[in-house]
Amino acid sequence: MTDQPDQPYEGYDPYGQQRQTPQAWPYQQGYQGQQGHQGYDDPYAAQQYTQQWQGQTWETQTHAQVPAAEETAYLPPQGYEVPPPAAAEVAGASASASSSEYGPATLAGNARLTEAQRARAEGRSPIIEPGLQPAALTALLGLLLAGAAAVGTYALLVPLVVLQAVTAAGWFRLNGMWPARQGIALGFAGALVADVALLVSDRSTSAILGTLGVWVLLALVLQLRSHADPDERMYGLMATVAASALAIVAGGYLAAEADAVTVGAIGVAVAILARAVPLPTTASVVVALLAGAGAGVAAGALTDVGTSGALLGAGAAACALIGHRVASYDYPSRFVHFTAGVALPLAAAAPVVYVLGRALV
Template identity: 60%
Template sequence: STTAWGVPAQPGAPAAGHTALEGTTAEGAARPAPARPTGSGGHGRRRRPGSGHGPGGVAERTGSPIIEPGLRPAALTLALAVLLAVAAPLGGFAVLVPLLLLQALTAAGWYRLNGMWPARQGIALAFLAGVSADAALLTVREEHTDTALLGTLGIWVLLVLLLQLRNRGSADERLHALTAGVAATVLTVFAAGFLAAADVRWEAVSIGAAAVAAAVPLRALPLPGLPSAVLALLAAVGAGLGAGWLTGVDDAGFAALVGAAAGLCALVGLRAASYDWPSRFVHMTAGVSLPLALAAPAVHVLASVL
């Protein structure tokens, strides 16, 4: 058994957050760990690549480490993006409702994507960091949104560092737990960029969310890689222009730029959520949230700068 931070609860136990290819008996002798069930990665139609045996007969994973989330997580991302786009004209408290769901999925999905499960303390800490950022943004004035985001992030990253001082695992285990904790905190705090952008220029939130809603389902279609990505990016630009027209934005260049940036970030998020034979749980958390979570800071920066 392990703690939530990846620290072995007993000497010789495998650290949380690492896929154990070998286990140890009470006497310390190596024994193969049970193989994961076929089909634990990807959605229903896909099967994980085959596995072979390396030196000593230990099972090894072979094949491509990329399994895309598929249409079901894309549909959930579409629904969440539509909620953000519709809530943006209603004000910050309306944006907060889908944003909290986005932050919860981001915190849980990032830890599971890194193989760390259960990691209740880390997930709770990252989610609370996002909630703190939301609360700070709702209480400060428009000109102080950047300070609120960065200040909240600094405080919670410092807290993650302090908590890692309790980690008595090996150097690799401590580094893995630290990087996962810091990255999850950064992602959940930066997802609050939608709330910050809503204070500066709410139209940017609707445009960015519409772009993600258009790009992700198209990327999930069974098309060749490069044409699929190009089509998804073009759809993001088109959705951005359409959302800009619906929200009364006169500057078509602004709408196209925000749509392109949000669409590109969504594709990067999908790629990250596809890595290393993720499980269905990864696809239904990180695969849903990362496209929007990565688009949030881009939308905020463009809304503030332009």
């Protein structure tokens, strides 16, 4: 024991901080004022002038400021459970129909329905026809084919290549497969190969058949190398083969007689325009067939086809209406209407134009 005078207890300072003036002790007063607990005594109040700190306090030096409540991330409320939906709510949510692409989401986890599936479930038709604007584009492309055929074979290649490209793209989009660049490119490449083969073989139909067989085998090999699910691979195979076949078969305009192409393309153009007139379906189909036959007669009078143009125009119009019907299936989008809706009527009419043209001209 030493005989030294009592000294105030200064506490343990583990950080070796220096002393500072009493004004550097704002933490305790600010904390007590923010908490609002005035009834509690401060055990260190008597030492506020003896236990003094210099520099920044430990709290302000080592702790970052807590952000405001509105700046922090949202935390969902806890402590309770969401009650399961009532049966009436689930049934009502699943049966309501909306104008969006898919049906409303349900708490029960029901699968979303497309507009076509909902239309079938409600007894409505999933058919939406392309309308007047795509029909006008089909008529324009048909007239270009007719005029180019009258000029020459190489002039016919320009609108024919456009028709084949739009056919391949439209078929993939019609099947809900977009973007499908590989399939579209493969189908269009097959059409180009068929066109070159037709020109080299002096417009022999064996060029179309040979290219079609090779492209079916090529599509099969590519799909077998795919790592997708078996169902998806089969669906992609069917879409690729169909798109390639339609684009290649459209090359029948290049193999057909020039006068037959002129008559058939004009018959398709007039028939599709007549089909776009707002009439009942049965009446519209009859009017379109009659219009195609009449256009065939008029175009046949300007060529060597003669009155046989009525049969050629009516046959081309019938095939064009089938292509038009296919492009209207399953609630197609506007893009489908301006691709498949434009190209399929002309592509579907190409075989009939070739066959009837060989028989009648």
